[in-house]
Amino acid sequence: MTNFQTPQWVKDAVFYQIFPDRFAQSKPKINYPGYWQSSNLETWEVMPTPQKYKGGNFWGIIDKLDYLQDLGINAIYFTPIFQSTCNHRYHTQDYYQIDPLLGGNFAFQEFLKQAHDRNIKVVLDGVFNHVGRGFFYFNDILENGPHSPWLDWFKIENWPLAPYDGSQPANYVSWVNNRALPQFNHDNPQVKEYIMQVGEYWIQQGIDGWRLDVPNEVQTKGFWQEFRSRIKAINPEAYIVGEIWVDARQWLDGTQFDGVMNYLFTESTMAFVGVDRILRQYVDKPTYEPYPPLSAEEYQVKIQELLQLYPWEITLTQLNLLASHDTARLLTIAGGDINTVKLSTLLLLTFPGAPSIYYGDEVGLEGGLDPDCRRSFPSQQYWNLDLLKYHQDLIHLRHQYSALRTGDYQMLSAQNGVYAFSRNLDQETVIIAVNSNIISSSIVIKNISSSLPYRIVFGEGVYQLKETNSITNLYLTLPCRQGIILANSIT
Numbered sequence: 001m002t003n004f005q006t007p008q009w010v011k012d013a014v015f016y017q018i019f020p021d022r023f024a025q026s027k028p029k030i031n032y033p034g035y036w037q038s039s040n041l042e043t044w045e046v047m048p049t050p051q052k053y054k055g056g057n058f059w060g061i062i063d064k065l066d067y068l069q070d071l072g073i074n075a076i077y078f079t080p081i082f083q084s085t086c087n088h089r090y091h092t093q094d095y096y097q098i099d100p101l102l103g104g105n106f107a108f109q110e111f112l113k114q115a116h117d118r119n120i121k122v123v124l125d126g127v128f129n130h131v132g133r134g135f136f137y138f139n140d141i142l143e144n145g146p147h148s149p150w151l152d153w154f155k156i157e158n159w160p161l162a163p164y165d166g167s168q169p170a171n172y173v174s175w176v177n178n179r180a181l182p183q184f185n186h187d188n189p190q191v192k193e194y195i196m197q198v199g200e201y202w203i204q205q206g207i208d209g210w211r212l213d214v215p216n217e218v219q220t221k222g223f224w225q226e227f228r229s230r231i232k233a234i235n236p237e238a239y240i241v242g243e244i245w246v247d248a249r250q251w252l253d254g255t256q257f258d259g260v261m262n263y264l265f266t267e268s269t270m271a272f273v274g275v276d277r278i279l280r281q282y283v284d285k286p287t288y289e290p291y292p293p294l295s296a297e298e299y300q301v302k303i304q305e306l307l308q309l310y311p312w313e314i315t316l317t318q319l320n321l322l323a324s325h326d327t328a329r330l331l332t333i334a335g336g337d338i339n340t341v342k343l344s345t346l347l348l349l350t351f352p353g354a355p356s357i358y359y360g361d362e363v364g365l366e367g368g369l370d371p372d373c374r375r376s377f378p379s380q381q382y383w384n385l386d387l388l389k390y391h392q393d394l395i396h397l398r399h400q401y402s403a404l405r406t407g408d409y410q411m412l413s414a415q416n417g418v419y420a421f422s423r424n425l426d427q428e429t430v431i432i433a434v435n436s437n438i439i440s441s442s443i444v445i446k447n448i449s450s451s452l453p454y455r456i457v458f459g460e461g462v463y464q465l466k467e468t469n470s471i472t473n474l475y476l477t478l479p480c481r482q483g484i485i486l487a488n489s490i491t
Helices: 058-063 065-071 104-117 136-147 189-204 223-234 263-277 296-307 338-349 385-400
Strands: 015-018 075-078 082-084 092-098 121-126 209-212 239-242 319-321 354-358 408-415 418-425 428-435 441-445 455-459 462-468 471-478 483-487
Touching: 058 065, 058 104, 065 385, 092 104, 092 189, 104 121, 121 189, 121 239, 189 209, 189 223, 223 239, 263 296, 263 319, 263 338, 296 408, 296 418, 338 385, 338 428, 338 483, 385 455, 408 428, 408 441, 418 441, 418 471, 428 441, 428 471, 471 483
Parallel strands: 015 075, 015 354, 075 121, 121 209, 209 239, 319 354
Antiparallel strands: 082 092, 408 418, 418 428, 428 483, 441 471, 455 483, 462 471
């Protein structure tokens, strides 16, 4: 399929990924049925544990909307928010109920209204491959065994079932053999229809899209094609993005997803900017490889391959990221090196596709592998204000220059540890250069467009334009491990 469109708003979006239990906590201004606050919560400031809850909720997120708007965020992706029996909420019990600890359906609808009033889009996590043991249809099987009317909703292999006793075979198919996560039988037409209706329901309630958890696990032919057609029938601008860590061409043919979580960008960018600072103990477990170090020339090859992988319409709606709830945080991966975070963020905010900031990365929150990467959002006294301003300034530039959002991508130079490229749209040209070297480096960019004068709009460096025989060359010197953005627009 070659003639297709992806959501226009995503091309202008800067996402913020929120792990709801850990971002913010507050109390509602009014009392309402269904709101409960636990008396057995883990202290907000202590390191997270696998099972305890911190108690973050939508009332707290509402209170943080000013902060997000000041940062420049205009889209939020939430990890799961439905009723569940774990703090990350990937063990769904009820797809129609927002978890009571988060404030329930009422709190979410109030959040959704206030977010939309600020023109902030909202994307939810759709965990449609597996459920929790407390999911009604599976729980009925646990209660009634072979007499349950819902047997063919799951893949029962033998009896008796052992949902909790690890010394016995589970006797049902579960995701990655985790008996806490029984896997749907997607070949059952009722299961398929159930998931379709869940997807439609929340789009009708006003959400702006779905991030699909492990969609590659759903093997039923035509499943995601039907999901797309039914979601887009309700809202053609709904965003459908899949959690695919590798080459995703089979899902990005225009009939299924609008984009995927672009870990191919993540690994190459970290390998170029982090070089030998990347700590392998934090990146060996996830299925991406930000190593071995890449030179500027090697990074250029990787980016060229990535940009040729998908149609441009898809490239503009990829979800680009540096970290997520499934990875260690970049600052920790880089051994605390702040310049690795800064330069990676510069490349993230100037790359085609929708950039996604993992909550807290913008203020220097650290964290190793799960559950450490899911720490609570820190109080202001612990913020790295310089890093926060770095993010704010880059996000502001992305919103300011259309070329940084939808302009074409032209590679200009890769030498001496410096990678340079431009984003171009109509008469607007933005030149970006990053020096990963530990020494100052100089490059020459030949034959650049010079219809309008250039100026530095971000970063550090010295530049000079020289015209010879009607050809303009740009001479650029960057300090060690610094980046620069020049623009020729009168904006």
